[in-house]
Amino acid sequence: MASSSPMVKVSITASHDGGNIEVISQTKPEIYSGGRTAKCTVTLHVKPDVYTELEKIAHMQYFSFRTFVSGLNTTICCGEEAEKEACVDSGEDREEKEACAGIVNDKGAEDDEENGEKEENNGIKLLTVQYVVANAHAVSYPEAWPGTTICYSHASLEPCDDESWRRNLTTKYVDGKLTWSQIHSANGSTFFSYWPPYTYNRHLKLIADCSAQISTRVGICSDYNPVIESLGNTLEGREIECISIGNGKLTAWIQHRQHPGETMAEFFAEGFLHRLLGVDGELDETTKNVLEEYRLHIVPCMCPDGAVLGHLRTNSVGANQNREWATVHDDYEAPTLERSPEVHAVLTKMDKTGVDFFLDVHGDEELPYVFLSGAEKTPVWGDRIKHLHGYFIACFQRANSDVQKQIGYPPPDSEEDALKYMNVATNQISNRFNCLGLTLEMPYKDCETNPDPEKGFCPGRAKQLGRNLVEVLNDVYPHLRAEGEFWSAFSEEDEYVVPTDTFKEEGFVMLHKRFYSDVREHDP
Numbered sequence: 001m002a003s004s005s006p007m008v009k010v011s012i013t014a015s016h017d018g019g020n021i022e023v024i025s026q027t028k029p030e031i032y033s034g035g036r037t038a039k040c041t042v043t044l045h046v047k048p049d050v051y052t053e054l055e056k057i058a059h060m061q062y063f064s065f066r067t068f069v070s071g072l073n074t075t076i077c078c079g080e081e082a083e084k085e086a087c088v089d090s091g092e093d094r095e096e097k098e099a100c101a102g103i104v105n106d107k108g109a110e111d112d113e114e115n116g117e118k119e120e121n122n123g124i125k126l127l128t129v130q131y132v133v134a135n136a137h138a139v140s141y142p143e144a145w146p147g148t149t150i151c152y153s154h155a156s157l158e159p160c161d162d163e164s165w166r167r168n169l170t171t172k173y174v175d176g177k178l179t180w181s182q183i184h185s186a187n188g189s190t191f192f193s194y195w196p197p198y199t200y201n202r203h204l205k206l207i208a209d210c211s212a213q214i215s216t217r218v219g220i221c222s223d224y225n226p227v228i229e230s231l232g233n234t235l236e237g238r239e240i241e242c243i244s245i246g247n248g249k250l251t252a253w254i255q256h257r258q259h260p261g262e263t264m265a266e267f268f269a270e271g272f273l274h275r276l277l278g279v280d281g282e283l284d285e286t287t288k289n290v291l292e293e294y295r296l297h298i299v300p301c302m303c304p305d306g307a308v309l310g311h312l313r314t315n316s317v318g319a320n321q322n323r324e325w326a327t328v329h330d331d332y333e334a335p336t337l338e339r340s341p342e343v344h345a346v347l348t349k350m351d352k353t354g355v356d357f358f359l360d361v362h363g364d365e366e367l368p369y370v371f372l373s374g375a376e377k378t379p380v381w382g383d384r385i386k387h388l389h390g391y392f393i394a395c396f397q398r399a400n401s402d403v404q405k406q407i408g409y410p411p412p413d414s415e416e417d418a419l420k421y422m423n424v425a426t427n428q429i430s431n432r433f434n435c436l437g438l439t440l441e442m443p444y445k446d447c448e449t450n451p452d453p454e455k456g457f458c459p460g461r462a463k464q465l466g467r468n469l470v471e472v473l474n475d476v477y478p479h480l481r482a483e484g485e486f487w488s489a490f491s492e493e494d495e496y497v498v499p500t501d502t503f504k505e506e507g508f509v510m511l512h513k514r515f516y517s518d519v520r521e522h523d524p
């Protein structure tokens with residue numbers, strides 16, 4: 001037996017930068033007769049990006065919001081909460097451990113219903129909220145939901161505690177709806193997100209940290225001619241920052257977060273930049289060697305407007321930047337200052353510096369793996385680029401075991417199909433500069449190569465991948481502009497492997513069109 005409780009309140013907002021959610025309805029918390037627990041249901045919608053003219057779709061999938069709970073009787077719960085925390089640390093009981101981690105268990109509520117007459121009503125101690133994303137079937141990649149676990153944190157976003165994020169293991173995709181349940185045992189905030197946010201304030205701090213290192217006259221990295229500059233402005237007036245460093249003859253460009261909802265890309269950038277600039281300590285010998293061999297240009301966030309707006313794939317006017325690198329359709333010019341100034345600014349700078357190596361860092365909704373995609377079947381693809389591609393991935397595998405080469409985006413069926421996607425950054429830059437170009441993808445889901453259900457693929461692992469890019473650059477530099485059949489010295493494990501997106505996961509259905517994480521072909 002349950003009754004409505006006027007005391008406990010649940011407020012849901014997405015007003016933080018990068019927030020995205022719309023509250024459709026919310027039931028009043030129902031208190032069970034024992035008086036210890038209550039339940040309610042919140043129905044939500046993901047809000048769409050601005051309509052994308054080229055792809056004829058309003059993308060959506062990324063969400064991030066804050067739940068604020070008030071009215072719980074926390075004074076009664078204090079001792080119990082300490083015991084719960086202890087049980088998580090000791091791992092004594094699976095059922096109790098899951099409840100401590102915020103994973104719903106209805107046993108307490110059932111006990112209240114059965115034993116309610118014997119319980120003294122001292123106030124609600126635990127509130128179970130069922131979250132329902134009702135329009136999950138209408139997102140850009142509904143095929144991605146099976147196997148997805150939502151991220152949550154009780155900590156603040158500013159400053160952010162990356163280690164505080166956990167996965168809600170009750171997440172399910174059923175009948176076109178994404179649902180999960182969470183036990184709230186304390187008054188205050190809980191953040192929920194498709195993947196942990198990388199806020200604009202954090203982005204500004206990253207730029208400030210890099211600036212501080214560069215501006216120190218006798219800084220750790222001062223021998224390597226570090227420069228931080230703005231390549232231009234977004235349509236909403238934000239800077240497009242680029243950090244350049246290194247004394248080498250090879251020019252490398254590494255850009256991140258063309259798609260703003262792929263927040264793991266900027267965590268990658270943070271790990272990479274901190275190591276390159278010595279933000280976390282002295283430069284190691286491998287980093288020093290990379291800085292002697294390369295001049296590196298790093299753009300940590302290609303789409304700051306979309307990031308602040310909580311978009312999945314587009315900037316403030318609906319441009320999917322990874323389709324803005326060339327004009328491939330007569331009715332759609334790209335890039336332009338009016339629609340994609342971010343791409344226009346970076347490409348203009350690239351034309352001045354040249355490019356010997358290019359990496360575009362992203363996240364993928366569907367595949368639970370870290371993988372890389374290249375310029376397969378485009379005009380530049382041949383023995384040289386193919387062997388460099390295989391060698392680069394093999395080097396990354398040796399540096400970080402999250403990386404693998406078997407699962408990824410299958411190449412286009414033909415050269416003709418590949419030409420349709422010359423507006424994709426990796427394809428355009430690889431061909432424009434006759435260089436090795438790659439797209440690195442990290443999963444929203446847990447990473448199957450090193451599964452961790454509690455945390456999944458998390459910010460710390462994205463940052464570690466960024467740090468490990470230094471080892472890979474150190475391994476590949478002798479070959480990037482080498483002549484002759486240099487690959488004859490490579491081992492069998494360095495060979496290029498044609499990737500497939502077929503893997504074992506219950507409920508997974510491959511997209512019919514998967515080129516470069518596409519949703520549908522251009523419809524003229």
